[in-house]
Amino acid sequence: MDTKAIVAVKKAQKNLVDTIEEVLELLEINFRQYKGKEVLIKPNVGVPAPPNKGINTSPQVVKAVADLFLKKGAKVIIGESSGVMDTTSTCFEKSGFIELAKQGYHMVDLKDKNLEYVKINIPNGKHLKKIVIPRIILEVDCIISVPVAKTHSAEVVSLSLKNMKGIVPDSFKKKFHLIYGVHNAVVDLLKAIKPHLSIIDCTVAQEGLGPIAGTPVEMGLIAAGIDPVAVDAVVTKLMGFEPLEVRIIKLAHESHIGTADLQQIDIKGICLEEEIRKFKTPEEVLKEILPTAETLFISPKTCSGCRGCVTGALWELKNKNLLKTLENYTIITGPYEELPYIKENKVILMGNCTKPHKEKGDFFIQGCPPWPGDLIGIILGEPVSKI
Ligand code: SF4
Structure with missing residues (x-):
């Protein structure tokens, strides 16, 4: 047995x-x-x-x-x-x-x-x-x-x-x-x-x-x-x-x-x-704190470099009560064949994996991994790598 x-x-x-x-x-x-x-x-x-x-x-x-x-x-x-x-x-x-x-x-x-x-x-x-x-x-x-x-x-x-x-x-x-x-x-x-x-x-x-x-x-x-x-x-x-x-x-x-x-x-x-204690998932927290469902798209293939960078930047904006400033932005990170969103919001492409779509975004943050400060800079009107 x-x-x-x-x-x-x-x-x-x-x-x-x-x-x-x-x-x-x-x-x-x-x-x-x-x-x-x-x-x-x-x-x-x-x-x-x-x-x-x-x-x-x-x-x-x-x-x-x-x-x-x-x-x-x-x-x-x-x-x-x-x-x-x-x-x-x-x-x-x-x-x-x-x-x-x-x-x-x-x-x-x-x-x-x-x-x-x-x-x-x-x-x-x-x-x-x-x-x-x-x-x-x-x-x-x-x-x-x-x-x-x-x-x-x-x-x-x-x-x-x-x-x-x-x-x-x-x-x-x-x-x-x-x-x-x-x-x-x-x-x-x-x-x-x-x-x-x-x-x-x-x-x-x-x-x-x-x-x-x-x-x-x-x-x-x-x-x-x-x-x-x-x-x-x-x-x-x-x-x-x-x-x-x-x-x-x-x-x-x-x-x-x-x-x-x-x-x-x-x-x-x-x-x-x-x-047993029910832990909150990252998705549950993002849903709670982000202004709209179109604020953030993370490709399933995104590695922890960009995930950490995006969540770190969002957390900092939350702590500074600045998440509302994201209302008109869409952040996209990780490898995508086709971009999931290219509508009226300003599109921020984050990390070198998004580089193939660089021309379709309003901002591209380079780096592998990128630096969270660049994302915060763009949101606060201090873009570092504007296209
Ligand atoms: S850009 Fe670099 S850190 Fe970001 S998802 Fe691609 S490999 Fe990971």
């Missing part, structure tokens, strides 16, 4: 090391297996944002995971490669991770040019047959994916599966978004490199305009599991979404990376139904 995947969830106590140890004990993990082994903790520190806003993994949670595994005799490395718009060192600095480096934790920038990179085959890769990764990813004994729980404008949620995108070089990250589709590429990547353990930071999560311009949500939980699909499924449910409606989780489930069938998951530590 098949055994069920176990996912453990506990309320975060003041002592996070104790919380994480208790969560992992519920998974019946044998800590002795880590003695003397190299453990790489992969947080999500994709953007230079202040800590504990649900944008990046909390440095306190990562520190607690590191302390626990150090206590168990492991050699711990904290490795991350930021999003394509920023350097990892800037993200570490702005997100509170620099303090961990100062305290002597072994931090590795996974996009450091001095690292050795290797090309590996992907067994049964549907979209990716080979991938380049830093050699250190192959050399460590164990990878622990430690993302923060947050909504994502392209993928509904961003959790431990999507967090693994951060181990590939920037050139591949762009291809993931634009050529293969993030869900397809990440699931192929997982066929070659799967985290041994996933610990999801649900202390302060993020809803709404995720992954970077949303609202923090105090969940106060830590979730973990050996099966990354099962952990993501449970946390997705906790956020009020159906796991199999999230394409990366559905595809990982169908590709037998793990199970997203909640009936096949033994959830320990909480009563799932009692802890």
Whole structure:
């Protein structure tokens, strides 16, 4: 008889090391297996944002995971490669991770040019047959994916599966978004490199305009599991979404990376139904704040670069009470065969992917990704790249 995947969830106590140890004990993990082994903790520190806003993994949670595994005799490395718009060192600095480096934790920038990179085959890769990764990813004994729980404008949620995108070089990250589709590429990547353990930071999560311009949500939980699909499924449910409606989780489930069938998951530590809290989606928030349905068109193929840029700019306009100024504008971003809107509003084309339609717009903001300040500048009458 098949055994069920176990996912453990506990309320975060003041002592996070104790919380994480208790969560992992519920998974019946044998800590002795880590003695003397190299453990790489992969947080999500994709953007230079202040800590504990649900944008990046909390440095306190990562520190607690590191302390626990150090206590168990492991050699711990904290490795991350930021999003394509920023350097990892800037993200570490702005997100509170620099303090961990100062305290002597072994931090590795996974996009450091001095690292050795290797090309590996992907067994049964549907979209990716080979991938380049830093050699250190192959050399460590164990990878622990430690993302923060947050909504994502392209993928509904961003959790431990999507967090693994951060181990590939920037050139591949762009291809993931634009050529293969993030869900397809990440699931192929997982066929070659799967985290041994996933610990999801649900202390302060993020809803709404995720992954970077949303609202923090105090969940106060830590979730973990050996099966990354099962952990993501449970946390997705906790956020009020159906796991199999999230394409990366559905595809990982169908590709037998793990199970997203909640009936096949033994959830320990909480009563799932009692802890569910409906997170707002990015679309729900945009609908609430934008003046008209024709204010914004985001192509389904738009990567998180332009999505983050647009949502960041809109959020700033909202905070300045300036969203009304958008009434006569239509913003279009991402790759489109045909523009979805070219009527009476002034059309702002955002990002290099819209360049083929440049002549049809009133404004074109170049950049890959573009700069949110250019969009704000146009709206406020200070255009930077007027056609
Ligand atoms: S222009 Fe925008 S959507 Fe296109 S690849 Fe660059 S960041 Fe992504």
